[in-house]
Amino acid sequence: MGNLNNSAALIAVDWGTTNVRVALLDVSGKVLDERRGESGVGHFSAQQFEQRFDELTADWPMVPAIAAGMIGSRQGWREADYIACPASLKNLADALHTFDYNGRSITIIPGIKLDDGKRFDVMRGEESQLTGFLAKHSDFTGCVIMPGTHSKWVTLENGTVSDFRTYMTGEIFEALSEHSILKHSVMADDGGDEYFSAKSAQIAEDKQSLEGELFGLRARHLLEGCATERLRQELSAALIMAELQAGIQDGFILANPVYLIGTENLTSFYEIALRALGYRPLSVRGTSLVWPALFHLAGNAGIIRTENP
Amino acid sequence: MGNLNNSAALIAVDWGTTNVRVALLDVSGKVLDERRGESGVGHFSAQQFEQRFDELTADWPMVPAIAAGMIGSRQGWREADYIACPASLKNLADALHTFDYNGRSITIIPGIKLDDGKRFDVMRGEESQLTGFLAKHSDFTGCVIMPGTHSKWVTLENGTVSDFRTYMTGEIFEALSEHSILKHSVMADDGGDEYFSAKSAQIAEDKQSLEGELFGLRARHLLEGCATERLRQELSAALIMAELQAGIQDGFILANPVYLIGTENLTSFYEIALRALGYRPLSVRGTSLVWPALFHLAGNAGIIRTENP
Numbered sequence: 001m002g003n004l005n006n007s008a009a010l011i012a013v014d015w016g017t018t019n020v021r022v023a024l025l026d027v028s029g030k031v032l033d034e035r036r037g038e039s040g041v042g043h044f045s046a047q048q049f050e051q052r053f054d055e056l057t058a059d060w061p062m063v064p065a066i067a068a069g070m071i072g073s074r075q076g077w078r079e080a081d082y083i084a085c086p087a088s089l090k091n092l093a094d095a096l097h098t099f100d101y102n103g104r105s106i107t108i109i110p111g112i113k114l115d116d117g118k119r120f121d122v123m124r125g126e127e128s129q130l131t132g133f134l135a136k137h138s139d140f141t142g143c144v145i146m147p148g149t150h151s152k153w154v155t156l157e158n159g160t161v162s163d164f165r166t167y168m169t170g171e172i173f174e175a176l177s178e179h180s181i182l183k184h185s186v187m188a189d190d191g192g193d194e195y196f197s198a199k200s201a202q203i204a205e206d207k208q209s210l211e212g213e214l215f216g217l218r219a220r221h222l223l224e225g226c227a228t229e230r231l232r233q234e235l236s237a238a239l240i241m242a243e244l245q246a247g248i249q250d251g252f253i254l255a256n257p258v259y260l261i262g263t264e265n266l267t268s269f270y271e272i273a274l275r276a277l278g279y280r281p282l283s284v285r286g287t288s289l290v291w292p293a294l295f296h297l298a299g300n301a302g303i304i305r306t307e308n309p
Numbered sequence: 310m311g312n313l314n315n316s317a318a319l320i321a322v323d324w325g326t327t328n329v330r331v332a333l334l335d336v337s338g339k340v341l342d343e344r345r346g347e348s349g350v351g352h353f354s355a356q357q358f359e360q361r362f363d364e365l366t367a368d369w370p371m372v373p374a375i376a377a378g379m380i381g382s383r384q385g386w387r388e389a390d391y392i393a394c395p396a397s398l399k400n401l402a403d404a405l406h407t408f409d410y411n412g413r414s415i416t417i418i419p420g421i422k423l424d425d426g427k428r429f430d431v432m433r434g435e436e437s438q439l440t441g442f443l444a445k446h447s448d449f450t451g452c453v454i455m456p457g458t459h460s461k462w463v464t465l466e467n468g469t470v471s472d473f474r475t476y477m478t479g480e481i482f483e484a485l486s487e488h489s490i491l492k493h494s495v496m497a498d499d500g501g502d503e504y505f506s507a508k509s510a511q512i513a514e515d516k517q518s519l520e521g522e523l524f525g526l527r528a529r530h531l532l533e534g535c536a537t538e539r540l541r542q543e544l545s546a547a548l549i550m551a552e553l554q555a556g557i558q559d560g561f562i563l564a565n566p567v568y569l570i571g572t573e574n575l576t577s578f579y580e581i582a583l584r585a586l587g588y589r590p591l592s593v594r595g596t597s598l599v600w601p602a603l604f605h606l607a608g609n610a611g612i613i614r615t616e617n618p
Contacts, residue, residue, distance in 0.1 A: 166524035175484035209555030215475035246518030
């Protein structure tokens with residue numbers, strides 16, 4: 001650990017709803033060590049968050065930490081209030097929530113909220129991935145899609161989040177596939193995308209509603225004994241195509257290449273759906289953006305330890 | 310029971326997914342007696358269906374019975390296979406499934422299926438309500454909406470079901486309000502419709518997607534502490550308006566008055582939503598149509614006991 005102690009400059013923390021990832025970074029942002037665990041968000045007390053942080057970083061040096069994600073929510077360790085959209089990276093850096101924990105400085109990144117009296121939305125965690133994205137595409141202006149349990153569509157303009165909207169696609173899929181009559185028709189998951197592709201193409205072509213597709217899966221299962229692996233892919237296609245059509249209807253303007261930020265598994269399905277609509281998608285791993293983003297924000301805020309004690 | 314024995318002609322059975330209703334009818338279709346119980350569909354064996362039927366009709370005379378609903382499904386008492394759409398009332402009467410149970414004739418009405426190799430759908434039980442509707446509106450041609458857990462949109466032409474589609478609106482509401490993050494935001498139910506009305510009007514006016522409305526309810530709850538009674542009404546409005554827009558998009562043509570067939574509670578919300586889109590709705594109680602329909606079908610099929618034994 002001598003090496004780590006000498007070169008370590010920052011602990012970066014990606015504390016989500018289900019998992020927490022921590023990384024020890026050096027003065028150039030290089031990852032020296034990395035660990036993960038369960039996040040506890042929603043059922044941990046402040047003390048339990050402290051314990052979990054201590055467990056994950058026990059033998060790491062006493063450097064400042066910076067954290068993104070649900071850890072800053074009302075159910076997290078400390079609440080870091082949302083900043084208002086439109087929000088620039090500078091707004092984000094100005095609103096960092098820093099506190100002292102046993103002599104260590106811990107900084108939590110706030111989320112972003114939208115509230116114009118008519119539309120309401122929030123993001124927390126995505127703002128850090130967007131910071132990482134902008135670090136690599138500083139002149140990008142346009143819409144990026146961040147697929148997930150709660151997919152975010154985000155318009156970026158000159159380094160500012162100027163608009164965003166959440167589509168509950170992943171959660172609707174879970175709710176329908178586990179808690180509706182469709183359950184029996186979409187039970188098996190073969191991980192394939194053949195029928196996802198075919199269904200996306202069919203939906204792109206005809207003008208039928210997506211609401212009308214859902215019960216058809218059940219009826220097809222009943223009438224034809226269609227394989228549930230296939231129907232599961234078709235349900236996924238129907239819901240993702242519905243999200244794409246909704247985002248476009250809501251005024252988000254997609255321009256090629258359409259950037260997708262998310263996990264490989266999820267973005268691969270969105271790529272197929274976007275291609276069915278004639279777009280050229282380009283996927284970026286969301287997790288790969290977080291450490292550079294946190295390092296960048298920590299640098300701006302002057303909280304990286306640059307000298308060894 | 311002497312009176313009943315002398316005038317009773319038919320037992321009508323409305324055996325749904327959760328409840329079963331039975332009625333003893335006389336030779337003119339008048340209800341002499343009526344009872345209800347839990348239906349057992351999905352977890353009863355054939356023997357248990359027999360027992361339930363016996364319990365409900367124990368002291369009634371030995372007259373033929375005619376039954377509609379899920380009792381004819383694969384999980385029911387006896388399977389009465391679907392007939393194909395387009396389906397006329399004559400097609401329905403020709404496909405009745407009659408069997409002998411302890412010396413009593415029992416007739417089950419088939420459901421209707423749609424399978425053109427591209428679209429798949431089924432109804433079971435609604436065909437009987439539609440039969441009752443057509444008995445009163447024999448020259449009706451157009452679309453009727455049957456709100457429910459699985460809402461049906463049905464096009465009737467000259468006494469024939471020429472097209473139909475199922476929208477899982479009620480079930481999507483259940484799944485999202487009980488098994489998604491919206492759960493906490495739509496907990497309380499005050500039975501009112503003030504916010505349902507306002508939300509329907511807003512959705513009819515702006516051009517935003519319904520998918521984009523859902524997470525906004527959660528965000529509004531988080532940011533403004535908006536009352537969950539209100540957000541529950543708004544979720545309901547978003548989903549019912551989505552169904553109406555989907556049905557219209559799918560080519561169903563609504564003409565005034567728009568007939569709604571269903572329960573009073575449910576049709577009252579659809580009335581508000583239809584008015585927000587400029588239509589003039591007219592509601593019919595679905596249950597009021599079933600006994601006349603079963604009596605009518607039994608008459609056509611010649612299974613009513615017209616002479617006393």
